[in-house]
Amino acid sequence: MPDTADLTALAITLKLAGISTLILLLLGTPLAWWMARTRWRFRFLLEAVVALPLVLPPTVLGFYLLVALGPHGPIGGLVETLGGRPLAFTFTGLVIGSVFYSMPFVVQPLQSAFTAIGQRPLEVAATLRASPLDRFFTVAVPLARSGFLTAAVLGFAHTLGEFGVVLMIGGNIPGETQVVSIAIYDHVEALEYARAHWLSGGLLLLSFLMLITVYALNRRFRLAQP
Numbered sequence: 001m002p003d004t005a006d007l008t009a010l011a012i013t014l015k016l017a018g019i020s021t022l023i024l025l026l027l028g029t030p031l032a033w034w035m036a037r038t039r040w041r042f043r044f045l046l047e048a049v050v051a052l053p054l055v056l057p058p059t060v061l062g063f064y065l066l067v068a069l070g071p072h073g074p075i076g077g078l079v080e081t082l083g084g085r086p087l088a089f090t091f092t093g094l095v096i097g098s099v100f101y102s103m104p105f106v107v108q109p110l111q112s113a114f115t116a117i118g119q120r121p122l123e124v125a126a127t128l129r130a131s132p133l134d135r136f137f138t139v140a141v142p143l144a145r146s147g148f149l150t151a152a153v154l155g156f157a158h159t160l161g162e163f164g165v166v167l168m169i170g171g172n173i174p175g176e177t178q179v180v181s182i183a184i185y186d187h188v189e190a191l192e193y194a195r196a197h198w199l200s201g202g203l204l205l206l207s208f209l210m211l212i213t214v215y216a217l218n219r220r221f222r223l224a225q226p
Contacts, residue, residue, distance in 0.1 A: 003195070005174055005175075005178075005183070006180075006183055006195060006198070006199055008174070008175055008178075009174075009178050009179055009180050009182070009183040009199075010180055010199070010202070012091070012175075012176075012177070012178065012179055013159075013160060013179040013180040013181075014160075016091070016094055016095060016098055016159060016166075016179060017098075017155075017156045017157075017159035017160050018156070019095055020095055020098035020099055020102060020155065020156075020159045021102075021106075021152055021155045021156045021159065023095070023099050024099055024102060024103065024106040024107075024151075024155045025106060025148070025151065025152060025155070027099070028103065028106040028107040028110055028151065029110060029148075031050075031107055032106075032107045032108075032110035032111040032114055033110075033114055033136065033140070035047060035050075035107070035111050036110075036111045036114035036115045037114070050103055050104050050107050050108070051104045051108070052104075053100065053101050053102070053103060053104055054104050057164070058101065058162070058163065058164025058165045058168075059164045059165075059168055061097075061100065061101060061164075061165055062097060062164055062165040062166075062167065062168025062169055063168055065093075065096065065097050065100060065165070065168070065169055066088055066168050066169050069086070069087040069088045069093050069096065069169065070086060070088045071086045071088075075087065076088060088169060089169070089170055089171045089173065089177060090170070090176070090177065091170070091176060091177060093169045093170055093177075094166050094169060094170045094177055094179070096169075097162075097165045097166060097168075097169040097170070098159045098162060098165070098166070100165075101158075101159075101162060101165045102154075102155045102158045102159050102162075105151070105154040105155050105158045106151040106152075106154065106155040107151075109147045109150040109151040109154065110144065110147050110148065110151050112147060113143075113144035113146060113147020113148070113150075114140060114144055114147070116144075116147075117139075117140055117143045117144060121139050121143065122135050122139055122140070125138070125139045145221065146217070146218045146221040146222075149214060149217055149218065150214055150218065153210050153211070153213065153214045154214075156210070157206075157207050157210050157211070160180070160181075160203055160206070160207065161181060161203065161207070162179070162181060163181040163182065163185070166179055166181070166182065167182055172186070180199050180202075180203060181203075183199060184196050184199050184200055187199070
């Protein structure tokens with residue numbers, strides 16, 4: 001059975017995934033919309049930057065984020081100058097790292113959903129004198145609801161399983177930066193396989209149920225379309 005430390009690590013992990021997913025949706029939605037609509041010839045450069053975490057080893061990304069967030073880094077140094085505490089080895093640092101690492105899992109589904117809408121529905125709304133903001137919220141967002149669902153679930157689930165990035169940025173501080181993936185590693189290293197099974201099985205079941213929900217709801221959305 002999981003003990004108090006394991007439950008605390010689980011709570012930190014769920015909190016991290018929830019906050020990171022919310023931030024990713026807030027930041028990723030306008031970015032995905034712009035990438036789906038722009039005709040900028042160098043758009044592929046931004047798409048490559050967004051997709052970089054898909055191919056970059058997590059420890060590499062975590063290392064550079066650690067340098068940037070540390071007391072001598074550009075971000076951490078600025079925060080410390082303004083009177084804040086260094087971001088490295090804090091929960092805030094974990095959130096920043098998770099946002100960077102899970103960005104493609106949110107932006108790419110949203111971009112694909114916005115692209116699939118096409119130009120025609122937006123043109124019809126424009127003829128009815130709908131403003132660009134109205135067209136986005138009343139036309140684009142409802143038509144892209146399956147993309148929002150996929151982006152939210154993938155971003156949340158991907159954050160649940162993070163290891164390399166969170167370990168580099170947050171370390172392994174129980175009760176503050178120790179997430180489930182790190183707790184599982186500690187249990188395996190200590191030959192505590194029973195406790196590792198509980199945490200691993202719980203994450204496996206949760207991730208599987210989330211994916212089932214996504215596929216089932218996306219199927220319903222497709223069948224509901226005229």
